[in-house]
Amino acid sequence: MKPIIETKSLSKWYGNVLGLSDVTLQIEPGIVGILGPNGAGKSTFLKLITGQIKPNIGIVRVKGQKVRNNYHLFSIIGFCPERDFFYEEMTGWQFIISLLKLHHFSPSEIESRAQKALEIVELVEDKDRVIRSYSRGMRQRLKVAQAIAHDPEIIVLDEPLSGLDPLGRRKIIHLIKSYKGEGRTIIVSSHVLPEIEAMTKRIILIHQGKIFAQGDIHYIRDLIDTHPHIISIKCSDARMLASKFIHQDYVLKVHFSSSNDSLLIETNNRDKLFSLLPSLFIENKIEVDEITSPDDNLQAVFDYLVGK
Template identity: 35%
Template sequence: MTERSETGGAGGRPPTGNPSELILENVSRWYGNVVAVNGVSMKVGPGVTGLLGPNGAGKSTLIHMMGGFLAPSSGSVTLDGTPIWRNPGAYRSLGLVPERESAYDFLTGEQFILAMAKLHKLPEPGAAARRAIGLVEMEYAADRQIGNYSKGMKQRIKMASALVHDPPVLLLDEPFNGMDPRQRLQLMDLIQRMAAEGRTILFSSHILEEVERLASHIEVIVAGRHAASGDFRKIRRLMTDRPHIFLVRSADDRRLAAAIIADGSARSVQLTDKGLQVEAIDFQRFTWLLPQVARDADVRLWEVSPADESLESVFSYLVAT
């Protein structure tokens, strides 16, 4: 069971004050002649934001700059209007889970989280450490050395270290790496609860399914550049130059298929055991015409659903452009 405080919040207490906002303005970072991030601007506010991109796209570099561990070569990164770089006070509001291992293998899980609580100068470090360990369901292994943890257990203890001071902002770099399905579901549930409390949570991933399950809002980074921002379904619908695939079920799929082909409102129609797979060129035109075509053919529509309205479709398109 996940431990909750008397306030009922997943993180122990709901954030106080105004919601926190991270703002990146024309941020770049280069190493010699290598440009890792190039002119990225974005805002990250309350809720869950997915930072999506292939390996090597610059996601970790962006998160390190948001966390104050890396200076922008140009541009600015601010938290609630205050620059993060060389601002130790920002860490009272930030919790970071880096992709690389950041725990000391010779310490037990409890010793590590307790040390983090003391570094934050919390008034009751022992209670804070126990609460954070409970949130990630690691009580059973708290007295074991971190060096004996599995990859998934190390990920969870890193998450506990980010939560120990109950920050309103969380930066999570590939947080689900190495977790088994149960661990992933538990962490997803925790992230969703914390977002519902008003926290600002950004997590990076190259796994489309993870982002699609947690975040309706995405920021896409491709080759160090900001490729897209917004609701991935809306982004998909803006791709008017790409075919849109629909699954259509009706009272008479064969008759409807013949009517769609005769109407010319789709590029292709395929009859499958799940219904009709229709490839439409113009998303808006097809969704407007289909009910009319079905009515004229005297066929009742049962289901019309986009078969490619997924992050996989969005991501493939953005990487190719």
């Protein structure tokens, strides 16, 4: 398949700070997830491929054309920025209408497209409210609406799920997935693995400005699953609970808290441990107050993968 977006040796510095380093990749139609912890270079990459900033080294091509100062390309690109900034005094409707005007559609087409975009993100009822009064989730959905209103072929969404409640998140995920079969190219960034996982299997891992891995999500999952996880359990009898799974080969370490009411378990097979826990609680009549995973974040996984 012919790549839609190509980058070669793409590098970007902000003064002495490295934004992106030597990124060479090709993105084909479909949904691609850009995954990385905060500050990894995801937004820099998305800004470079949409021509908003200049690379220090390297080239970016979208459909074989240079992207910076090539405004014609934006008739087929929709961009949803990560930052939460708007023309606050406008209503949601005025905001979408104004941006659609810049696409040179006819007045009737502008209205119908704005209506459709707001329907998709379920903001029709609130379209006449000023943006200043919108909740975080509504603002996020409005950003997505302006990115899709002109029906672009390439949709670039920078952290589109941040600030959304679970229902809103599910709707946006559903919307993004619905575009998959239409031959579009959708690039979505996130620092939350399950969010990306819910949308696509093709992911690019970015860490410290570099492409750390790319490919099928199962490959990344396999890497991540070998990462020793720490699970914290606060319960009525921590020592008894520990005695029940200490002999399991996937349990590597157990620590007790000084107050003896919680324990930290280090395991290299989180799924097996989680499947065992409910029966142990019931059989031994252990009351559970809290189960958390202190290192269950992407940064910890990346730190493990890069061998820190």
